[in-house]
Amino acid sequence: MALLPGSSLSEDTFSRIQPLEDRLRFIPTGSKDDGKKPLIREWTKHPGFTVQELQKQFPQAKSVGVITQPLLCFDFDGESAVNHAVLNDRNPDYVNTWRINRTTDPNRFKLLFLPSKVQLAQLHNGQITHSHRTQDATKGRTKEGDDVVIKGEAEEIFCHPGRQVIVAGAHPASGGHYFWPVGYGPEALSAPPKEWWDYVLELDRDYPRPAAGANKTVSTSRFASRDWQRIEHCPICGRGPDDNPLCQLHRDGETLRCFLGQTFSPPTNLEPGELVPGTDWAFSRVSSSGWGEFLTFVKDKPSPLQKLQTWSHRNV
Ligand SMILES: [Zn+2]
Secondary structure, three states: OOEOOOOOOEHHHHHHHHHHOOOOOEEEEOOOOOOOOEOOOOHHHOOOEOHHHHHHHOOOOOEEEEEOOOOEEEEEEOHHHHHHHHHOOOOHHHOOOEEEEEOOOOOEEEEEEOOOHHHHHOOHHHOEEEEEEEEOOEEEEOOOOOEEEEOOEEEEEEEOOOOEEEEEEEEOOOOEEEEOOOOOOHHHOOOOOHHHHHHHHHHHOOOOOEOOOOOOOOEOOOOOOOOEEEOOOOOOOOOOOOOOOOOEEEOOOOEEEEEOOOOOOOOOOOOOOOEOOOOOEEEEEEEEEOOEEEEEEEEOOOOHHHHHHHHHHHOO
């Protein structure tokens, strides 16, 4: 595969995604220092770059991303996530569409679909984002006896302007790169078949939406009530305003729900009451909604004795 100078992306890759440049929103991703991040600000509002613009303006890009609207993405993160879909009559190996695999892990891949206009209109606000955890993160131990966290597994489904997926280039965290299995390149991109779309519609019923007649910015589903506000910058997972803000703060200011995502996620190895390192937020419990899982954290309130100790410490 011939690589372009200074890029991990081949001419062949670019020429194969070019026929989609008018319909999809491609963006440059992956710099030297940061594995997956888009190279432009406010990318959620960007109409997308042509292949020629990507090559000319961003020769340093390590990868190419695409905004997942109008695209629909099924993101399989781990063997248990694949099994979950198979048991749900959605065998990812039996569906022909664009598939993004990774050289370094056969059980972490994405299927991309292009829903029809009729299908998109069936989603509330034409969007959805959902995460189904199929295996919790666990504590493990290396040969040297050090404690490590073994990443959890999940199936994530999204068709959302605030999210993007990488379709080609480097995956720096593993040292590998993305590839399209033969017959499953961008040429195969299709609308989701019935059993896949029916599942999305099932999830859509639980997706937070504005109540009829209510102010459109107030979401009043079971999980997102007026008592909870989405936060632009989550102090626990670092999710920012461009990262599809999902974490929520209660109006009391003392309780925070941090979303368990794949790119942004709170630490999952804490005991109840234990503080997130570098913050004054203490882990409380796991909470679940129809469209994903959160960890709930509460503001740590020092006991009178601790206050006294801090006070005497400062005055020593
Ligand atoms: Zn968070």
